[in-house]
Amino acid sequence: AQTVTQSQPEMSVQEAETVTLSCTYDTSENNYYLFWYKQPPSRQMILVIRQEAYKQQNATENRFSVNFQKAAKSFSLKISDSQLGDTAMYFCAFASTSGTYKYIFGTGTRLKVLA
């Protein structure tokens, strides 16, 4: 069975600085998707970034980028130029490309951006 591990329960960063959130996963599959979702205090789940496992190139979305290491089963999220609005819970998620495509989430990292 697949598992997703986020080993940093809480992190903080100064505004305008860069922070990296860690995620590791375990799977025997070769094709899958990985995601980072942001959950602000409203508890809405907002997609931050997505990575297809078959793509070697790391995904980027504006200030957000990932470091995808397939062999190491590692998928970290880098937030550059952190903003106060980035304060939220961040969840890493795994989805197989076979079966029902259900998400398996990590336990989350609570990020606080300090003014």
Added chain:
Amino acid sequence: EPEVTQTPSHQVTQMGQEVILRCVPISNHLYFYWYRQILGQKVEFLVSFYNNEISEKSEIFDDQFSVERPDGSNFTLKIRSTKLEDSAMYFCASSWGAETQYFGPGTRLLVL
């Protein structure tokens, strides 16, 4: 931009009562999901629905739970006899395939 909607946003119910949580997925999506998040914990998969039937369910999704897509647009989660431990945020999500699931804003359920 299309979005997933959920009603109600909040529901308070007495233990043992039935509740129905409603979702309107994005219209051309084929896969539908319910997830649960107990306060302070991670988001957990409950059930997936495809081609008008359940395609997978978790251990949490016992006989007290059921899902329906009664009219081609709504997607409902029913809890037949609520327990205190059913208090959680319930998220509906939909997707075209494996790529990305779009989440609704959630229904916060409180069982007293």
